[in-house]
Amino acid sequence: MNKIPLPPYDDAGAFLTLSNNHLLASYPQLQAVVGTVQSSYAHYVAARGAPLLVLQPVGDNVAKFLKGHYSSPPTDLAHITEMRESSEHLVCPMCGSMHSGTLDHYLPKNGFPTFAIFSKNLVPACKCNSKRKETLTGASPNERVLHPYFDECLGERLVRAQFDDLGDVPRVSLSLMIPNTHPHHSAISFHVRSIVQRSALRKYLADRWSSLFRKPSLVVRALGKNVATAAELDEILENERDALDDLHRGKNNWNSIFVSGLLQPPVVIWLTARLSVPGREPDSPLG
Ligand SMILES: [Zn+2]
Incomplete structure (x- = not known):
């Protein structure tokens, strides 16, 4: 997860040229x-991409053209190609994995074809975004997937690793770092359950621990x-x-989530006991 800057492109102008x-x-x-x-684009920004507030005004024929232009962007939509190429190597703003890999839609292009080529609806993401399929909202009104361009809370420290049964292979889970009273608690919790928990994060954390334990x-x-x-x-x-x-560039990348888990007092005590053994050879295994 990561808050990223709003793309600077003039989408209304690009659509007119197109x-x-x-x-x-x-x-x-x-x-x-x-x-x-053009007015849908303005409305999208005003509603900050809120899935239930965004209108869906184009017919099937136009929808088909827009989806086609997203798949093979003509030169009028050079920003799509530019966005694809400029973000692959950065942290995935949806789940926090260390590479985005692709460009994807926040509001899925099948349900929301009006925004198929809209830069503010295009987010760099790893596989996690296709795994969520069309998921956008939950059962309760405040449950929704967070938007990397509009949800400022993505800049806060939201999750950490939780290590239990400490040893060479501990039990690994995720823990929310926000209080229940946080104004966006439902949305953050829903996002973590729908996207982050379904990613490879726990395997990644277990692997990091294994490396830490060894060296x-x-x-x-x-x-x-x-x-x-x-x-x-x-x-x-x-x-x-x-x-x-x-x-x-954010607090919810997988490496920060790992170290935040190490900073929990029981883990610090456990690690200190092993790193401070008299006569320990520096950087040797913790077992
Ligand atoms: Zn991801």
């Missing part, structure tokens, strides 16, 4: 919907040396977590 491109099969059909689509410096460089106290370890882990937040 509608006037007589070389495309969609000419002249798109011309009849320019006003409708601590592989995961936290500063743990290549022994530590003397829990306070010292706490400081090392906080520095590591803050550096990861900074590097990955």
Whole structure:
């Protein structure tokens, strides 16, 4: 999960240019919907992409053209190609995995074809977004998938790893870091259940733990040396977590989620006991 900047493109202008491109099969059909689509774009931004508030005004024929233009963007929609190429290597804003890999839709293009080529509806994402299929909202009114361009709460620290039965293979789960009174608790909890819990995050966290257990410096460089106290370890882990937040431009990338789990007091105590054994060879296994 990550809050990312709103794409800077002029979608209304691009749609007008697209509608006037007589070389495309969609000419002249798109011309009849320019006003409708442009006002839908403005409405989308005003409603901050809220799935139940966004209107769906185009017919099947126009929908087919728009989906086609998304799949093979003509030059009038160069921003789609640019967005695809510029974000693959960044943290997935939907689940927090370390690579996005593809460009996808927030409001799915089948249910919401009006926004099939709308830059503010196009989000970089990994496989997690196709796994959610058309899921957008839950049973209660406040349950919904978070929007990487509009939900500021994605910039807060929302989840951490939870390690239990500490040893070489601990039990790994996820824990929400927000109080029940958080104004967006239902949406955050729904997003985590619908997208993050279904991703490979728990396997990733288990794998990181396994590397940490075998050779601590592989995961936290500063743990290549022994530590003397829990306070010292706490400081090392906080520095590591803050550096990861900074590097990955957000607090909910999988590496920050891992280190936030290490910072839980029972884990700090457990790790300190192993990293402070007299005569321990630095960076040796924790077992
Ligand atoms: Zn993802």
